[in-house]
Amino acid sequence: MRVLGVDPGLTRCGIGVVEGVAGRPLTMLGVGVVRTAADAEIGDRLVAVERGIEEWLDAHRPEMVAVERVFSQHNVRTVMGTAQASAVAMLCAARRGLPVALHTPSEVKAAVTGSGRADKAQVGAMVTRLLRLDAPPKPADAADALALAICHIWRAPAQNRLQRAVAAHHATKGRTA
Template identity: 75%
Template sequence: MRVLGIDPGLTRCGIGVVDGTIGRPLSMVEFGVARTPADAHVSARLLAIEAELEAWLDRHSPDAVAVERVFSQHNVRTVMGTAQASGVVMAAAARRGLPVALHTPSEVKAAVTGSGRADKAQVAAMVTRLLRLGAPPKPADAADALALAICHVWRGQAASRLEAAVLAQSTRRTP
């Protein structure tokens, strides 16, 4: 399964692509950051993020897209930009018929490090180890995007298998 992970942001939008299946070693395909200038109009910034994302979708043809779920912060401006970038990502994926999964920061941290309270350095260290990289991905937004993709490979596939099993069980019982 190939997963495109997105750590949404208006100034820096982390992007990472991971290949893997449950129980097998993961592999990093590519990572990077879509950057937009803070002085540009929001609409131009969102358009730039969409264009960058479309290029990644064309280049990597992922099976799914994993996006960090926007959570409430003290800075409403930051939350708005993050939510807007997240919406652009979800719309681009939906346009291509790709499944989109939202994962909370604590869910991603727990999946990658074993602790939902891990700090950014711990997440980056585990991403480096799990993907057998020579150095932690930089900037942190890219490491976070790879962590999202890893989380989805492990949790998303398991959830999909459970859903399929429940559906199969229910259809066998239906007369």
């Protein structure tokens, strides 16, 4: 499975592509950051994020896109920009018919480090180890994007089984009603 991970942000949108399957060594295919100027108009910034994500989708042809689920933060301006960048990533994937998975920051941290309360340094260190890199990707947004992709690869099999079980339950329930 090839997954494009997106750590959404308007100033720095982390992007990482990981390939592999759960239980086997994973391979990083690319990592980077789409940057926009903080003083640029919001529309121009969103277009720049879209162009950057589209370039990554064209270059790496992922089967799936994993995006960090936006949650309420103390700074409303920050959460708005994050939500807007997240929506752009989901839109780019939807245009191509690619499935999108949303993962919370604590879910990603727990999957990669074993603790949902891990700090950025711990996430970066584990991403480096898991992908057999020479050094942690910089900035942290890039490492976070790779962590999202890793999280999805590892959790997708269990999520798929759960979805099939729920669908089977609903199909059986519908026949007996």
